[in-house]
Amino acid sequence: MSASPMNVGIIGCGVISTAYIRGAARSRHIHIKSVADIREDAARAQSSAMGVGYAAIDEMLADPSIEIVINLTVPNAHAEVSTRIIKGGKHVYSEKPLTVSVKEARPLLQLAAERGLRVGCAPDTFLGASHQACRALLDDGKIGTVLGGAASFLSRGMEAWHPNPDFFFRPGGGPVLDLGPYYITALVNLLGPVRTVTATASTGYPTRKIGSGDRAGEEIAVETPTSYSALLTFESGARFSLDASWDVWKHQRSPIEIYGTEGSLLVPDPNFFGDEPKVTERGGDWQAVDISAFAFGERNRTLRTGREVADHRSIGVVDMALAIRQGRPHRASGELALHVLDVLLAIGRSAAESRVIEIGSSCDRPPPLSPGLDETVFEVFDQPHPGKVA
Numbered sequence: 429m430s431a432s433p434m435n436v437g438i439i440g441c442g443v444i445s446t447a448y449i450r451g452a453a454r455s456r457h458i459h460i461k462s463v464a465d466i467r468e469d470a471a472r473a474q475s476s477a478m479g480v481g482y483a484a485i486d487e488m489l490a491d492p493s494i495e496i497v498i499n500l501t502v503p504n505a506h507a508e509v510s511t512r513i514i515k516g517g518k519h520v521y522s523e524k525p526l527t528v529s530v531k532e533a534r535p536l537l538q539l540a541a542e543r544g545l546r547v548g549c550a551p552d553t554f555l556g557a558s559h560q561a562c563r564a565l566l567d568d569g570k571i572g573t574v575l576g577g578a579a580s581f582l583s584r585g586m587e588a589w590h591p592n593p594d595f596f597f598r599p600g601g602g603p604v605l606d607l608g609p610y611y612i613t614a615l616v617n618l619l620g621p622v623r624t625v626t627a628t629a630s631t632g633y634p635t636r637k638i639g640s641g642d643r644a645g646e647e648i649a650v651e652t653p654t655s656y657s658a659l660l661t662f663e664s665g666a667r668f669s670l671d672a673s674w675d676v677w678k679h680q681r682s683p684i685e686i687y688g689t690e691g692s693l694l695v696p697d698p699n700f701f702g703d704e705p706k707v708t709e710r711g712g713d714w715q716a717v718d719i720s721a722f723a724f725g726e727r728n729r730t731l732r733t734g735r736e737v738a739d740h741r742s743i744g745v746v747d748m749a750l751a752i753r754q755g756r757p758h759r760a761s762g763e764l765a766l767h768v769l770d771v772l773l774a775i776g777r778s779a780a781e782s783r784v785i786e787i788g789s790s791c792d793r794p795p796p797l798s799p800g801l802d803e804t805v806f807e808v809f810d811q812p813h814p815g816k817v818a
Contacts, residue, residue: 431753433456434457434458434496434749436459436495436497436749437464438462438498439463439501440465441464447741448460448741449463449480452745460481461491462480462483462488462494466485466501490516495519496520496745496748497516498522498523499521501523502595503595503605506525506527506532507528507532510527514540514543520546520548521550521745521748521760522548524549525768525772528605530766530769530773534766546752548744548765549744549762550760551699551744552743553698553699554613554698554760555701555740555743555759555797556701557701557723558695559617559695559698560719560722562693563618565693565707565717566619571687571690571691572689572690572691573689574666575689576687579670579671580681581608582672582681583674583676584677585654585674586674587638588639589732592638592641592643594648597648597649599651600652602652602654602656603673604656604775605776608672611698613764613768616764616767617793618686620662620664620793621662621787622660622767623786625771625787627778629655629776629779629780630653631650632675633675635648654673654674655672656672656673660771682694683696684698690710691707691709694706700737701738702725702727702738721800722797722805744759761794763792764791764792
């Protein structure tokens with residue numbers, strides 16, 4: 429496609445904004461024109477550090493050349509800021525979660541639909557090579573009919589490295605709402621929507637000690653559960669156990685395991701785009717899955733642990749920009765994000781109320797990506813996709 433890149437703005441200049449700016453710089457389809465933040469000094473500093481324009485929020489929303497605004501504010505502000513973006517006549521792409529309640533999310537999608545605008549939402553990691561290779565295996569029946577599986581994201585939390593971790597441990601925080609979007613989105617991409625949830629929860633430690641930055645050594649209160657165990661039943665009939673905790677020092681569990689009638693599949697960490705899946709036919713040995721035919725699997729970032737990972741954040745925005753121009757649905761959609769949010773909140777509600785929760789929303793599986801080596805995979809769209817655009 430020869431059209432010029434679509435201009436994009438960013439509201440919210442925290443740590444994650446750097447990943448989005450770097451990701452957009454690799455694309456020929458989107459261009460970060462300016463960044464904004466309620467804290468003018470933060471926006472000006474990021475503008476200077478990353479070589480992009482600066483704008484006040486009102487200025488950005490009044491700029492007719494900007495078509496999409498990425499909302500990278502804190503979760504509690506997502507609904508308010510995304511609504512403001514839509515009322516400004518812009519498509520919005522939000523960092524996860526879409527909002528902090530389904531009650532906020534539904535009017536947001538309705539407002540966008542009424543105004544002919546798009547809502548997109550992270551995570552877009554399910555578009556990475558690992559997860560698209562796994563999707564292709566499942567769609568091809570490699571492990572037969574999926575019966576169930578297990579997912580786990582277990583760690584000590586982030587107070588050791590994050591300079592201001594307070595919101596992670598307050599209501600609206602916790603491991604499910606923070607990391608759960610990656611896992612539930614990955615599972616919905618692979619298996620379809622969730623029908624019911626039942627869960628339990630606990631809090632491992634009453635306080636946490638900040639380990640870095642100006643507040644190092646300061647103790648903060650833990651005001652939300654930090655460990656959850658849940659059972660998810662999908663509309664397909666598959667049943668998955670899910671364990672999420674910030675109370676675990678070390679473990680050897682796989683991020684996602686899927687069990688089928690003809691074999692099993694190990695799915696890599698859905699927080700990233702690459703890494704090697706493994707598959708077994710019936711009781712055979714594990715075999716590595718070649719992901720090289722799919723885009724967005726190359727390692728391009730070194731974590732503080734020294735691990736090399738594939739981090740291609742912003743490809744969901746690229747797909748959305750092309751979808752707008754092509755008049756077709758985008759994959760990291762508001763409909764998908766609403767369902768994921770509904771499931772995440774149901775986990776917390778089930779744990780609090782000690783009962784099975786029926787999920788009130790549903791969604792379509794996002795269309796898979798065809799094999800390809802770069803963002804040209806977004807330029808051709810020929811898979812059927814019934815359902816809503818937003």
